[in-house]
Amino acid sequence: MPEKEKLRIDKYLWAIRIFKTRTLASDACKAGRVKLDGKNIKPSHEVRINEIYHISKGIERKVIRVTGLLESRTDAKTAINFYEDNTPVEQTQAFKSMFHAPILKRDRGAGRPTKRDRREIDGLKDDFFE
Template sequence: MAEKLRIDKYLWSIRVFKTRSLATEACKAGRVKKDGSNLKPSYEVKIGDEYQVSKGIEKKVLKVIDLLHNRVDAKTAVLYYQDLTPEEETYKFKSMFHAPVLVRDRGAGRPTKKDRRDIDSLKQSDSFWDDED
């Protein structure tokens, strides 16, 4: 007899989603796909299948290595799936957190007109490089 496991429970148990209800909602909202088609929360997971999971701005491609019925720690959970997410997708997500942040010294007061122009030109030059990619 083959083991049966729902996709929402699997995604929760490998720690893709914090709660099972969040995993269920993601399936209902069409953020969990297999070969481009949306999956229902009750979809039966099979070993060797690949799933596309969108979680906010992050997109992952996961391949099922083994079935996991209960939630375990992160180090153990990694053994039950393979992350096939393309590197450029991973770097694109991570680079959002490394964007330059403008900082003014505390107590420096309100920016002058010249300071404001300098800040605006810096912001415009950053967005120029982002548009080329």
């Protein structure tokens, strides 16, 4: 892929597949969810190689270092060559563990839960998410 010398941060984040659309990347910059050295940056900020960006995307937090400038969106295998993910392992594991919550199911045909059953279910949920 050809590399450019000047590239906007919103276009870069879209090209390396951090955000699904360029509009989402631009909105994240405007909302202060993309930071460089602890400071919010505008969508028009020029990306430079070896800069480190902190990106908040919902509950997910990423720390990336720019290793190359990607001009247009490509497949994921190619895109990972243009940045280095420096996200701390603790944050990565914490994010992944959010999706391993217990699934509370009732037997089919058991009917609607009684008031007592409902309190037990709520107690289990409260204990898990504290």
